[in-house]
Amino acid sequence: MRHPYVWMGLLSWMAFGQAQGAWTVNMAPGVTEVSNAVFELHMIIFWICVVIGILVFGVMFWSMVLHRRSTGQQPASFHEHTRVEILWTVIPFLILVAMAIPATKTLIDIYDASESDIDIQVTGYQWKWHYKYLGQDVEFFSNLATPAGQISNQAPKGEHYLLEVDQPLVLPVGAKVRFLVTAADVIHSWWVPAFAVKRDAIPGFVNEAWTRIEKPGIYRGQCTELCGKDHGFMPVVVEVKSRSDYDSWLGERKAEAAKLKELTSKEWTLEELVERGDKVYHTTCVACHQAEGQGLPPMFPALKGSKIATGPLEDHLGIVFHGKPGTAMAAFGKQLSEVDIAAVVTYERNAWGNAKGDMVTPKDVLALKQAQSQ
Amino acid sequence: MSAVIDEHGHGHEHVHGPAKGLMRWVLTTNHKDIGTMYLWFSFTMFLLGGSFAMVIRAELFQPGLQIVEPAFFNQMTTMHGLIMVFGAVMPAFVGLANWMIPLMIGAPDMALPRMNNFSFWLLPAAFLLLVSTLFSPGGGPNFGWTFYAPLSTTYAPESVTFFIFAIHLMGISSIMGAINVIATILNLRAPGMTLMKMPLFVWTWLITAFLLIAVMPVLAGVVTMMLMDIHFGTSFFSAAGGGDPVLFQHVFWFFGHPEVYIMILPAFGAVSSIIPAFSRKPLFGYTSMVYATGAIAFLSFIVWAHHMFVVGVPVVGELFFMYATMLIAVPTGVKVFNWVSTMWQGALTFETPMLFAVAFVILFTIGGFSGLMLAIAPADFQYHDTYFVVAHFHYVLVPGAIFGIFASAYYWLPKWTGHMYDETLGKLHFWLSFIGMNMAFFPMHFVGLAGMPRRVPDYNLQFADFNMVSSIGAFTFGATQIFFLFIVIKCIRGGEPAPAKPWDGAEGLEWSVPSPAPYHTFQTPPEVK
Amino acid sequence: MHGLSQRRLVLRLSLMTVVMFAFGFALVPLYDVMCQAFGINGKTAGQYQGSQVSDPSRSIRVQFMSTNASDMVWEFHAKADQIEVNPGAVNQMVFIARNPTGRSMTAQAVPSITPAEAAAYFHKTECFCFSQQVLQPGERIEMPVRFIVDRDLPAHVKHLTLAYTLFDITARQPPVARLTAEDVQGAR
Helix, strand or coil: CCCCCHHHHHHHHHHHCCCCCCCCCCCCCCCEHHHHHHHHHHHHHHHHHHHHHHHHHHHHHHHHHHCEHHHCCCCCCCCCCHHHHHHHHHHHHHHHHHHHHHHHHHHHHHCCCCCCCEEEEEEEECCEEEEEECCCCEEEEECECCCHHHHCCCCCCCCCCCCCECCCEEEECCCEEEEEEEECCCCEEEEEHHHCEEEEECECCCEEEEEEECCCEEEEECECCCCCCCHHHCCEEEEEECHHHHHHHHHHHHHHHHHHHHHHHCCCCHHHHHHHHHHHHHHHHHHHHCCCCCCECCCECCCCCCHHHHCCHHHHHHHHHHCCCCCCCCCCCCCCCHHHHHHHHHHHHCCCCCCCCCCCCHHHHHHHHHHHHC | CHHHHHHHHHHCCCCCCCCCCHHHHHHCCCHHHHHHHHHHHHHHHHHHHHHHHHHHHHHCCCCCCCCCCHHHHHHHHHHHHHHHHHHHHHHHHHHHHHHHHHHHHCCCCCCCHHHHHHHHHHHHHHHHHHHHHHHCCCCCCCCCCCCCCCCCCCCCCCCHHHHHHHHHHHHHHHHHHHHHHHHHHHHCCCCCCCHHHCCHHHHHHHHHHHHHHHHHHHHHHHHHHHHHHHHCCCCCCCHHHCCCHHHHHHHHHHHHHHHHHHCCHHHHHHHHHHHHHHHCCCCCCHHHHHHHHHHHHHHCCCCHHHHCCCCCCCHHHHHHHHHHHHHCHHHHHHHHHHHHHHHCCCCECCCHHHHHHHHHHHHHHHHHHHHHHHHCHHHHHHHCCEHHHHHHHHHHHHHHHHHHHHHHHHHHHHHHHCECCCHHHHHHHHHHHHHHHHHHHHHHHHHHHHCCECCCCCCCHHHHHHHHHHHHHHHHHHHHHHHHHHHHHHHHHCCCECCCCCCCCCCCHHHHCCCCCCCCCCCCCCCCC | CCCCCHHHHHHHHHHHHHHHHHHHHHHHHHHHHHHHHHCHHHCCCCECCCCCCCCCCCCEEEEEEEEECCCCCCEEEECCCEEEECCCCEEEEEEEEECCCCCCEEEEEEEEEECHHHHHHEEEEEEHHHCCEEECCCCEEEEEEEEEECCCCCCCCCEEEEEEEEEECHHHCCHHHHHCHHHHHHHC
16 A cells, blocks of 8 residues: 555545645646636636535525524524516526636637647557657557556556556647547546646547647546547656757657668567567556456457467468557557567567467568568 | 326326336326335446546556556546446436425326326446446447537447437437426426425426436537538538537537536535424525526526636637636526524424435535636636646536435435434445545645646645545545445334324325335326415 | 317327437437537538638648557558648648458548537538448559648637548448348447
């Protein structure tokens, strides 16, 4: 347990109403103009509700204390009063109109469709996000980076438990960024509270949202539409950099893509591939096929001792590359690099007692790709 | 069907009691027997759905995965929602309607007694089917009680077909129940009982019954479309075939929003009888209560897309649904003001039914406030699908529907059993429920605003403390309900004999018959002046 | 008894039930009509038959986006990321698709426009999304879409995005095939 003195904490919280760090009770204003407007709106409505609540409950408690039968109270017999009834219909209506005005203004700002500086395609997959910098040739998947041991309580949990990814979305400060949100399988929802951006990612349809971030930093959010088993394990992390840092980051990403090509042509040993495959497996495959390759039958078959993982190499590679239509097994040929596909297939054939001893090299994967594109 | 009524009217001049043994319950057409069965069924489902909630809260007691796998966790959240909505709350109100509507309007029975029997017995079949899916390979429904496509179609477990069939059965049962209620209210009122003299519980149920007839067929339609998509190659909700997953949400919420009011309007009615009884003062603003209920029912049909503010509705649509939703606050406010005015300058006592009714007004109003906040579309972008929403609808449904049912149960238990329940135990039940409920659901506002999404089996450490508080509250609330079972059984088995009218401030025909209410009542219609 | 006879009342209520069931299904075409009228969900209408005169004074940036459904393995992308167009003029963009697998496959592309309010002003005169695409193993095709951006496009809209999602519908051909036990199993 993280908080061994939870009872003491609970008591002190109730006694003093003190908010410690973890006892966050309210929305944060966020780091964009829109998120600040939303926060203000939230607070205005909250305080209006508090005032109405105090009035209504005040009257109620007044009569609960003073109009008890035990005080010798004789019940009155009135049961209607037209003027009062009209008043308490009209006044709430006017309050609502007063609330609707700022709400409408903020909503219209959120729907602003003016030109953007950067367009990012955000695609939801079960259970990860894919980001594509439109017109930049940079794209990557963003997976949960929290180690499985922390989730199963075998290792102490870090500060950003479940809110950390292997590759965050990187954005520059001050630019107008447009998100084009869609999904490849079921409905997901992309949410970063600090930007007040939440948009459903719907397969077959594209949604848009925009933001202009005012402060560099790392902002975290989560998927907010139930999307299956690991809905709780597909966080959103956005790293906001200064314009120049962003530009150099983008340059590095492009260089990395070139380096990956080089890795593909390298001569790999079985051990090197298994070592790399271990990492790939534990970010990409482990959610369904599980840490020991035991799977979660019948939805997600076991790999340990399976026909595929111990059968012909070509079939095994084929399934990883093309996926299995109609099942949760996606086509990783599009999602992973040649090196990673080769590594993970080799790993699966040589882990958990699957001792095939054979290997797929990145060149084999590249050859498969090329053979199929002819 | 009308022949059945005639049979009761003329065929049997002598009063006969119930048949003996099990067949009494299987074949009964007596509204009191059927009401009792509905209430017991509902309570059973309440405990079952509650035990699923306990699994959820146990898993969320602390961060990390410890008790269940995420796949099973999703089945628990789904089944908890489905069972509480369709198995606990709705049948409880149908049970109350069966017992009380004939007694309140001076009718000998429900208008369609044989259909009444059938609509009850469909329910155990439906829920057996639904719960059995938990044991099927691939597991039970795991797509949330709102079962959004394509998670519930292309990506659903095998058992989804059973789920669809169970929903069909529940829908048929509800629709038959609703037809029965309408026929009873419109045709069997005692002479002199004009519509505007009916107790508010009867009024709210009449409106609820029309809502049921309007939206349950739409629910049946949406699950039929799912069935066709899954098995017959159509593409209502699949983009690949020219369909649209968002269409599912529109059709579902066209049912779903009125459904919310189906679960709360009868509670409004019951509370409108209970508060005057213990204030010893007539209900304030009867006429405006009736109109407010009608207004809420009407508005419930034009607000559905407020559940879909983040799916990408055009700005004009967002504005329309935001304004319409905010409008609901007006008639709801009228109701709350009326209840408070009823208490004003009364001679109040706080027996258990009144305690639950007062808690109902306060906590439901809090749920209404968070509802108003959720109606504001820009703010909803932050609230949507977080624990803030979970807190909101539990504040509406637990103190709203569930406390309304408890208040009704305590209020009418003397009439049903002929014994007074144990007042001390009843008050203890109230206070434990009240504390447990607030402890469970109030912190959910905080974690929601701080950014915790709903329907997740695990969470970041910043949410840990409040989740533990929530879980402790939920366990308290859950355990307390087993205590309620004890109180009811104790009351059935004995206790101080109840007079015909155990509450000195109570009004209504139901108090003119002896306690317990005889097997047959109002064979000769009473005169209502 | 008041008002209607029992039988007539029950009949009317049952009729209401049937009507509401039918209404549920009627929401489907109703929704499509609403979508096309108001651009809900960025849905576009079918083939556009009209023609318009180009307005050279205004320029709109049209961006192209392609997504594969998660089990779709084809290569699929537009020839260019974006083009500038004049409202009223007929424009063309070519999308390229390639079936890299060793089997014949059928695909369906689903278009979507954002911002949604622009959808009603985006007219396709010719589109590969109007029909299914069958590609043999290794086959590659160029698929054109010809479109007009309406002259009435609201002035504040300066750019729009045309997104296609490509779905593998091989298993849906013919639809009845899905009824076999194996296919239902496969679909899980």
